[in-house]
Amino acid sequence: MFKHILIPTDGSELSSRAVQSGVALAKAVGAKVTGITVTVPSQVFADATSTNTAGEMYLGQIKDAAAGAGVHCNVIHAEHEQPYQAIIDATKRNGCDLIVMASHGRRGVSAFMLGSETVKLLTHSTIPVLVYR
Numbered sequence: 001m002f003k004h005i006l007i008p009t010d011g012s013e014l015s016s017r018a019v020q021s022g023v024a025l026a027k028a029v030g031a032k033v034t035g036i037t038v039t040v041p042s043q044v045f046a047d048a049t050s051t052n053t054a055g056e057m058y059l060g061q062i063k064d065a066a067a068g069a070g071v072h073c074n075v076i077h078a079e080h081e082q083p084y085q086a087i088i089d090a091t092k093r094n095g096c097d098l099i100v101m102a103s104h105g106r107r108g109v110s111a112f113m114l115g116s117e118t119v120k121l122l123t124h125s126t127i128p129v130l131v132y133r
Contacts, residue, residue, distance in 0.1 A: 001029045006096040008036050008087050011058040014102040018132035022100030023065040023073075025130075031098075032072040035062030036090050038083035052077070084120035091127055099129045 007022040009015045019035070026033045037058045039051050059075040066073030074094070080086035091099060103118040122129055 002026075002031045002098040004094065004096045005031050005033045005098045005100055006036060006087065006091050006094065007033055007062060008038070008083075008099070008101045009058045009062060010037065010102075011054060011061075012102065012104070014104060014132070015058075016061060018100060018102035019062050019065055021132050022130075023062070023069050023071055025100060026066070026071045027069045032074075033062070033066055034074045034076060034090065034094050034096060035059050035066075036076040036078060036087060038078045038080055038086040040081060040083065041079055082120075084117045084124060087117075087121055088125055091125070097127055099125060099127065101129065101131060103131045103133050 005022055005026050007019055009019055023033060025031070037055045039055055055077045059077060062075060063073055076090055078086040078090060087099065090096070099121065101118060101121070103116070118131055122131070
C-alpha cells in the first residue's frame, strides 16, 4: 500500500478538504505525508511578503491536520513556473508513491484557457494521483 503521500495545496476551500482526506488516508494506511504549495516566480516578485505568508499558512493547515491525526508530516514551499512540474519533482526527491490533490472542476473554455494543473499532473506523473472533487 502507500507509504508516502504528497498533498499539494493552493489554500482554496476544495484544496483544504483534499488535505483532510489525504491525511485521513495516510492515517488509515500508516503512511507519512509531505505537503507542498507552489509559488510562481512572477507572484513572488509582485508581493514576496504576502506570497510567503500565504504559503506558510497553507502549509500550516497541512501540518495541523497531520498533527491532529498523528501522521508524520514534512512541508515544502516550492517556487516554479510550472506548478505541476514542481509537484512531480517533489515526488521524486521525497520518494512519494501517491499524490492526493483537489481538482477545481473547471470545464469548457475556462479549463482550456487557464489550463488545469491537475490535468497536467495526471498527464505527466509516473505515480498514482488521487483527485479529490
